Amino acid sequence: MTEISAADLDRLTAWDTPTICNALELTNPERRATGFTTGHMVCAFPELKPVCGYARTATIRAVAPPVRTAAENMATRQGYYEYVAAKPGPTVVVIQDLDPEPGFGAFWGEVNTAIHKGLGALGVVTDGSIRDLDACAKGFQLVAGRVGPSHAHVHLVSHGGQVNIFGMVVNDGDIIHADRHGAVVVPRDAVKKLPDAVELLTRREAVILDAARAPGFNIDKLKAAMGQSAEIH
Secondary structure, three states, X not given: OOOXXXXXXXXXXXXXXXXXXXXXXXXXXXXOOOOEOOOOOEEOOOOOOOEEEEEEEEEEEOOOOOOOOHHHHHHHHHHHHHHHHOOOOOEEEEEEEOOOOOOOXXXXXXXXXXXXXXXXXXXXXXXXXXXXXXXXXXXXXXXEOEEOOOOOOOEEEEEOOOEEEOOEEEOOOOEEXXXXXXXXXEOHHHOOOHHHHHHXXXXXXXXXXXXXXXXXXXXXXXXXXXXXXXXXX
């Protein structure tokens, strides 16, 4: 298995998630149409740089109260936090809302962002809702399905299993890259290859962009630039 360092993951935050998706088309062409979110998402802090870390997965519900006892709920919550805090890191929490109406109650707000940031998480990707936007932990990113005012009966159902966030299937320990555009699962074997792939794509696009932004641009110059771009390897 490819050894990946925290520095390798941090390097990928230099590029936005669309760029990572583009680069994956070179490093892992079979991933061109899978592995990323496809629904509309809300980003709490679009000015933050992308996050990239190991997935910590969980599921929640909020419409109805949990069927467990208070003691069982406490044990479930503590077990989940132990899971989030486990190595390796950094982590990105990925939570699927199992309710018929995802986001009915918010799991994420002032308290949970502070706890998760303190436990080493960089942010969350969820199809559920978020709240307390002015009071959330600074620097902690939230990419969610919606914004809502109440937590209702929100409670953890499980953690560590497979989840699906707007078409993006995530397993515990997968590498997640996310920003205001959404999120993508990065195959482990692509992590070290992506910087070179991004550099190649940047050089190819530069030829076309330079031509398009220059005075006198026309269809003939576009065709010529496209030909030059295709020759860059």
